[in-house]
Amino acid sequence: MLHDPKEYPEPTCFRPERYLKDGKLNPAVRSPNTLAFGFGRRICPGRYLSSGSLFMTIASILHTFDIHEIPDDNGKAFDPFSSVVTGLISTPDHIPCKLIPRSDVKKHLIDNSI
Numbered sequence: 001m002l003h004d005p006k007e008y009p010e011p012t013c014f015r016p017e018r019y020l021k022d023g024k025l026n027p028a029v030r031s032p033n034t035l036a037f038g039f040g041r042r043i044c045p046g047r048y049l050s051s052g053s054l055f056m057t058i059a060s061i062l063h064t065f066d067i068h069e070i071p072d073d074n075g076k077a078f079d080p081f082s083s084v085v086t087g088l089i090s091t092p093d094h095i096p097c098k099l100i101p102r103s104d105v106k107k108h109l110i111d112n113s114i
């Protein structure tokens with residue numbers, strides 16, 4: 001259902017802006033939240049834990065690191081979907097990138113949290 005091209009044109013393309021209109025969430029595009037965790041009586045009881053954990057993890061990474069892509073040997077941008085590991089959840093095999101602390105303060109924060 002999350003790959004329905006009527007709901008999500010070119011569903012396999014990473015295009016987060018598909019959910020936006022004029023810089024705001026577009027209510028006309030179905031939120032994946034209404035499907036990703038199932039629905040009805042068997043809806044996932046871990047959905048709030050998962051959403052909260054993912055939000056905190058992603059926000060913490062973006063707060064502390066600048067993320068730079070590492071181009072391939074020919075200088076071209078790496079295509080993360082060129083080698084995908086399939087399974088219950090498909091993931092890129094690897095994503096070559098550099099994570100640089102955004103400032104000395106952030107570096108200190110990272111050093112003290114390990």
Ligand code: HEM
Pocket residue numbers: 036037038039041042043044045046047049050
């Ligand atoms: C991103 C993370 C997660 C996703 C995408 C996800 C998705 C799902 C989906 C699609 C179902 C099936 C719903 C159905 O049968 O209609 C499900 C069921 C379930 N999930 Fe999750 N889940 C996630 C994380 C978690 C976590 C963290 C927990 C526990 C802490 C959890 C516990 C369960 C349980 C116990 C069921 C079975 C519910 C039942 O059959 O009554 N899930 N989940």
